[in-house]
Amino acid sequence: MTEWCAVCHAGATQCCSSCHSVFYCSREHQKQHWKFHKVQCVPCKLNFSAELGYHTVATRDIQQGEIILKEDPVILGPKIVSLPVCLGCGRRIKTAEGTEIYKCSSCGWPLCGPHCKTSPLHVPECNLMKERGFHANINIHGSKKEAAYCSITPLRCLLLKTEDPNKYETIMKLQSHLEKRKDTALYNVFKNNIVGFLRNALGMTEFSEETILKVTAILDTNSFEIRRSEGDIKIRGLYPKAAMLSHDCKPNTKHTFRGSQFTLELVSTVPIKKGEIICVTYTQTLWGTLARREHLKQSKCFDCTCERCSDAAELGTYLGAINCSQCKKSDAKAQSKMISTNPLEATAPWKCEVCSHTIPGRQMAWGNDAIRQEIASLDKTKPQVLEEFLNKYKDALHPTNGHVLEVKYALSQMYGNMQKFLLSELSDKLLERKISLCTELLAVADILDPGATRLRGLLLYDLQAAMVVRAKRDLASDKITKTVAQDIMAESMTLLQQAAAILKTEEDMAQLLADKLANLSKELEFE
Numbered sequence: 001m002t003e004w005c006a007v008c009h010a011g012a013t014q015c016c017s018s019c020h021s022v023f024y025c026s027r028e029h030q031k032q033h034w035k036f037h038k039v040q041c042v043p044c045k046l047n048f049s050a051e052l053g054y055h056t057v058a059t060r061d062i063q064q065g066e067i068i069l070k071e072d073p074v075i076l077g078p079k080i081v082s083l084p085v086c087l088g089c090g091r092r093i094k095t096a097e098g099t100e101i102y103k104c105s106s107c108g109w110p111l112c113g114p115h116c117k118t119s120p121l122h123v124p125e126c127n128l129m130k131e132r133g134f135h136a137n138i139n140i141h142g143s144k145k146e147a148a149y150c151s152i153t154p155l156r157c158l159l160l161k162t163e164d165p166n167k168y169e170t171i172m173k174l175q176s177h178l179e180k181r182k183d184t185a186l187y188n189v190f191k192n193n194i195v196g197f198l199r200n201a202l203g204m205t206e207f208s209e210e211t212i213l214k215v216t217a218i219l220d221t222n223s224f225e226i227r228r229s230e231g232d233i234k235i236r237g238l239y240p241k242a243a244m245l246s247h248d249c250k251p252n253t254k255h256t257f258r259g260s261q262f263t264l265e266l267v268s269t270v271p272i273k274k275g276e277i278i279c280v281t282y283t284q285t286l287w288g289t290l291a292r293r294e295h296l297k298q299s300k301c302f303d304c305t306c307e308r309c310s311d312a313a314e315l316g317t318y319l320g321a322i323n324c325s326q327c328k329k330s331d332a333k334a335q336s337k338m339i340s341t342n343p344l345e346a347t348a349p350w351k352c353e354v355c356s357h358t359i360p361g362r363q364m365a366w367g368n369d370a371i372r373q374e375i376a377s378l379d380k381t382k383p384q385v386l387e388e389f390l391n392k393y394k395d396a397l398h399p400t401n402g403h404v405l406e407v408k409y410a411l412s413q414m415y416g417n418m419q420k421f422l423l424s425e426l427s428d429k430l431l432e433r434k435i436s437l438c439t440e441l442l443a444v445a446d447i448l449d450p451g452a453t454r455l456r457g458l459l460l461y462d463l464q465a466a467m468v469v470r471a472k473r474d475l476a477s478d479k480i481t482k483t484v485a486q487d488i489m490a491e492s493m494t495l496l497q498q499a500a501a502i503l504k505t506e507e508d509m510a511q512l513l514a515d516k517l518a519n520l521s522k523e524l525e526f527e
């Protein structure tokens with residue numbers, strides 16, 4: 001196929017080596033065009049299909065760990081249901097016993113302090129509320145989520161209509177699924193509180209109920225959740241280019257949010273071939289298919305049919321599986337697994353792979369909900385509570401069932417990291433437990449969240465740290481020779497280097513890992 005020069009439209013002989021999607025007749029024209037092209041130069045392009053709608057595909061082979069896209073948000077704001085956050089910077093507002101929280105003197109919304117009053121994020125809404133005579137009266141109670149925040153991000157989008165019409169138009173072009181959402185129980189609630197607040201309390205009658213609900217639905221369909229442990233931030237943002245990424249339950253990218261602008265950085269976690277779809281996950285990797293598909297249907301209005309969802313064994317991980325109660329009666333050792341007879345149909349019966357015992361799909365869904373609620377109610381500060389949970393369900397749930405993995409992951413993070421369970425203070429038994437938890441979780445992550453993913457990075461980091469402590473103890477008690485200890489230390493160094501390569505894009509981990517690598521290098525030099 002003939003390509004044409006982006007500058008003079010003559011037949012082109014060369015293309016941009018970075019994105020492979022713009023062509024030139026000569027080096028001179030490529031140089032001339034760079035000042036326009038550099039802002040659009042990404043190794044991906046937009047495609048459309050009946051199944052996915054708009055989605056993004058690679059325009060050249062992309063290596064693992066490459067930055068594919070950097071994008072600033074067009075809007076940032078609180079989530080629909082949010083813990084109290086500062087409307088100036090997005091940080092969590094914490095209330096200490098007996099202390100007053102700071103509130104904006106103009107509009108009454110909680111802020112970190114006077115400096116956040118003039119934040120560009122907050123000024124437009126603050127001016128509007130002041131102008132319309134609205135003063136918020138929010139009482140913050142500890143860590144209770146506040147429904148009042150639900151209107152703020154839609155309000156910020158609507159204010160762009162006059163402040164920045166181009167951004168407003170970009171937002172309004174995004175997919176909303178409004179027709180599917182409109183008559184749901186959730187959107188009936190939004191009619192009262194978001195539409196009611198904006199039109200009645202703020203007098204924004206220039207925006208119809210339909211437009212306000214559309215903006216709300218666009219946010220629900222396209223927002224990225226922004227989590228940052230540093231600064232305790234959990235808000236949402238709209239990134240129109242990144243919003244074109246489709247979902248897959250085994251994604252090939254990860255993303256982080258950098259700096260005070262919350263710039264989204266999309267990084268490939270595995271090598272991606274030219275023409276392949278570049279995807280993210282809109283849900284949780286360690287959830288089973290029933291839970292993931294239900295979440296995607298509710299929040300993003302589609303039925304996921306990806307390779308993982310279509311496979312009852314979840315690519316061999318058996319993440320949704322339970323143990324068969326009938327088989328166990330005849331053979332206590334058998335771990336016969338029950339999996340769905342049709343994973344793309346939530347009500348399909350589940351069947352034992354060995355004895356054909358079946359249970360209705362609805363019963364599985366109830367069981368999963370009950371266990372999810374039980375996990376939510378567990379005291380996550382006490383490892384023994386989580387160990388008791390695992391013990392209680394060891395006969396019923398398969399060892400790699402998503403509920404079990406969620407609790408095992410929490411335990412792997414507690415052992416070695418929390419007060420009274422610091423790595424150097426762990427008993428030999430608990431140290432062994434930490435190593436086996438990390439190893440088990442890594443085996444699943446290697447399949448479902450492979451490559452340079454945060455989950456694998458954190459697990460590799462934790463695993464190597466525990467291996468180093470165990471090797472030192474074993475050497476001190478003459479259980480192993482110095483040569484064996486050195487081999488283990490070298491293996492740990494390899495794991496740490498892998499973790500560092502994966503987590504170097506994570507702002508909160510980069511420095512910690514650099515220090516760790518330096519320390520371990522010194523230890524490796526030991527006699």
Ligand SMILES: C[S@@+](CC[C@H](N)C(=O)[O-])C[C@H]1O[C@@H](n2cnc3c(N)ncnc32)[C@H](O)[C@@H]1O
Nearest residue numbers: 051052053054175221222243244246247300302
């Ligand atoms: C953030 S938007 C992505 C852009 C969207 N495809 C468009 O055309 O504007 C999310 C929506 O894309 C569609 N989508 C994304 N991933 C999908 C998938 N794996 N299967 C089916 N639809 C998908 C769904 O309609 C979903 O609500």
